[in-house]
Amino acid sequence: MNLFSDIRAAVIAALDVMVAEGALPEGLDFANVAVEPPRDALHGDMASNAAMVLAKPANRKPREIADALAAKLVADARILSADVAGPGFINLRLAPTLWSDLTRNVVQTGAAYGRSDLGQGVKVNVEYVSANPTGPMHVGHTRGAVFGDALASLLDFAGYDVTREYYINDGGAQVDVLARSAYERYREACGLEPEIREGLYPGDYLIPVGEAIKAKYGRDLLDKPEEVWLVDLRGFATEAMMEMIRGDLASLGVKMDVFYSEKSLYGTGQIEAALKRLQDLGLIYEGVLEPPKGKLPEDWEEREQTLFRSTQFGDDVDRPVKKSDGAWTYFAPDIAYHWTKIERGFDLLIDVFGADHGGYVKRMKAAVAALSEGRVTLDIKLIQLVKLFKNGEPFKMSKRAGTFVTLRDVVEQAGADVTRFHMLTRKNDAPLDFDFAKVLEQSKDNPVFYVQYAHARVCSVLRKAAEAGWDMSDARLAKAELSTDLHVAELSLVKKIAEWPRLVEVAARANEPHRVAFYLYDLASDLHSLWNRGHDDASLRFLQEGDEAASSAKIALARACAVVISSGLAILGVTPAEEMR
Template sequence: MHLFETLKQRVTTIAQGEGLSVGLDRIAVETPRDPTHGDLATNAAMVLAKPAKRNPRELGEIIAARLVEDPLVAGASVAGPGFVNITIAPEAGAKVVKAALDGAAFTRLAETDAPQKVNVEYVSANPTGPLHVGHARGAVVGDALANVLALRGHAVTREYYINDAGSQVDALARSAFLRYREALGETIEIPSGLYPGDYLVPVGEALAREHGEALRDMAEEAWLPIVREVSIAAMMAAVREDLDVLQIRHEVFFSERSLQVPTDIVAATIQRLEGEGLIYQGVLPRPKGQADDWEDREQTLFRSTQYGDDIDRALKKSDGSYTYFASDIAYHDDKIQRGFDRLIDVLGADHGGYVKRMTAAVAALSHEKVQLDCLLCQLVKLYRAGEPVKMSKRAGDFVTLRDVVDEVGADPVRFMMLYRKSDAPLDFDFAKVTEQSRDNPVFYVQYAHARCASAKRQAVEALGADVLDDLSEAAAEQLVDAGEKALIILLAQWPQVLAAAADSAEPHRVAFYLHELASALHTQWNRGKDDTALRFVNAEARDLTRARLALVEAVQAVLRTGLSALGVSAPSEMR
């Protein structure tokens, strides 16, 4: 049973019985901020009263009076300007526990009635070196979001855009060529503008083994494409290996170069937009502050202001080649042509200026039928016991994703990258994310799952293995303690939380929810230490113990499902 949706439907039925029809879609059933006001609350009286020209408190009294006739409701009262506070009956709590016992089926209550084909593009780092810790955040956010969207019932494609065109890959090839010469015995010096990290040493050695001294005798225009291909392939293999340590895998790796070779898809896309009157020749106004890169010349421009952007955007550079934005337009058009209903780009914090122009482009390309969401992932600052972490020698100038995962493990990295909203800066302390304390969120949530398993083991020791048989038949109506009810209300929120996380593209909501659920479980466990009557396992009260074990099993099922959505393990014991 989806408690919130069930009660929302019953409130809607009451309203319709009163002849009300305007505002029904705005009715919400939620948990009140102050738990002393009740288990749930609805805004129905306030959103329905104004269009019906009725007094909201009087309407609230009618709704409350009708609600208490429902077997799921133990009490209802009107507060403030017309909120109806609801106390659920033990029968409702028992239904929630029974539904949550099957974690998969309970999660399916979050499935949408309007599934979409969704493309989530994330990481998409230039293939010029190892992934750094900033990429880790985008990788985890994108992967968890894809999981959440799939649980919501959408068909999700996980995609990586390989930036294998342009000057940065030429710089990579020149850097690898120097390592090739080094492998042949030369003493080299990496000049400014190239990549100094040791990660290119194996690429140079591989080139030397395969080509001997042949490349050294060639002109640059001859060896550059050869070295570029080998370097990109090596870097992408390393990227896949780095992502694999976080259990992140993409279904599609899309090459930027494929947009121009062998067919110039970029030109064709721009030509099509031109035919729709969205491309013109013009001069952009000088930006405030007279930016150094401003060009006072006639340019090929896209009418992005027609779709909400601040200024129109240039599509060609002064040398006649296309801008990165032009390639991005063609790439997103390719996604649209593949039939996606919703596009999600997970981007680094430095891409803030990209959002409006790309949103405008997708609106133009799809005739405003395809939704684009851009998630910005802010920087990650690394500390060890409060002290900033030094740079990685292997990478040359940054800390790699692999460095972090090798030191603390995948679970702390994944959970902590999601325990802040993606557009908020994140401080990651190696010491704190590995300590076993309530101050470490990932430990706190995993420990709650392990405690659930421990409670079941204790019950078997005290009452025999059959105490766990068919807990769906346990008399969960007995769960009337305040702490037990708090757990039940939190359990009931899971489908709602999952749906909201998917619809808003905010996977951190799942991490926050799991921490809150874990906290309620730990609180009730600790109350049992002080009051033996509240313990989950009571050898003198078998039926009550079975009811509480059903609650424990339900909490464990939701914790396990939620952690899985985040890509985090759910251990049965903490060592």
């Protein structure tokens, strides 16, 4: 049951009648006609912008359309009143029986309530984290991992066919550095002093890797030139790091469907095939780039390169894919990698990048648009930095990685559920402060606690009802009759529950899972408000002493709230609490 969708359908049907009657011209596009929560709850239950968005294309005054539309809408038994406000907004009040129907439907439908067919099985590839396999994941990766995972879950909930993917950056020079760093830890394992010179990875996390190398090779690699061991240790150390990264992700509850190796693109013809695709489209040429704007670098020299015409697809400049010495640029394998996604049949690609990749957005979108000839869309989400605090002061944790705070450090301090929820309390492109004291405090100011407490309160009501010997199973609650004369606090809660299916679709269209976290906080606020009113007004308590029938109706509302909280937390990857300790 999707009340907003149902009422919007009623609005569209009324508009169709107006077209048939000649009150509106034919051929109007109703795509932007919306039915949404009013800005002020005092104005009604829902509001529509139909008259406002149709006035110009229909060549009619907004009030003229609104008055005629409102007159038709009140003929629908579900709509109690339709009032025109301001320049032409229509405020709707719904029949009270709808709220009882909704509550029963939510309890009966359970976790499926709010699920949508919006995506209609469209194949989506969500690539996220994709950290270099040179060490454990740091706190910045944590936010990207949570965002990407929650987005994938949200899209799945909205009816998309989602694949979670990690791109292993194991084809660049950083993996050579990893191998050299691991070799020094191997020497250490053999009783020698490691030479962790500048440019190598200093973290202690490589000590076990060095010991594992010794266990495999003994002392055979000591004093051997680099060309003897570099290739083998690249593979050995990379796999060890990926095993560590998989463990990091697991500690956060993240599980990938695909791990795709950059190295697999080299020497297999895949880079060449992707660039030939662009060449066949007339988008590869030999040319010389203009010097960068502003101060000219000292080492700048004009040189002919192989370039991709990315400016044809909105980029600022054309981009090199091959250097003057014939080596691939970093961009070339990225083009090939995204070409594999297109060839694998994905209709929509989403890349979750760190904030430092802002300059990469336009060129990557251009490449996908060119390769797919506009068929496949790429959305790139940039993840801003996370700053760590404790009691409002910058917090410097022990850095087991040698140079940075790891994901494991954060999860061990705060817990996976708290970490995941808090990482979604800001939009992805806004900086986020993570205060270890605040994320663990039990107060309204802590969103994860506030939402979990709401769910736990409902569970406590159900336990107390069971202790009284009452049947408060979902099957029983789905038959409960909610009063048509609801208190304003009860009405506020049921209206918020009604918004859930719409919120899912809005968040999925925008690829913004943080909207779910915001919604859950608002929903919890309504539950807590109703609960607290029960302290002074016994008629508002979920448990009506000695009255099982009256209690079942009120508990049905609470249970419906808990169903939505549980579904929302599942999207965020958070386990709902049944009791607070």
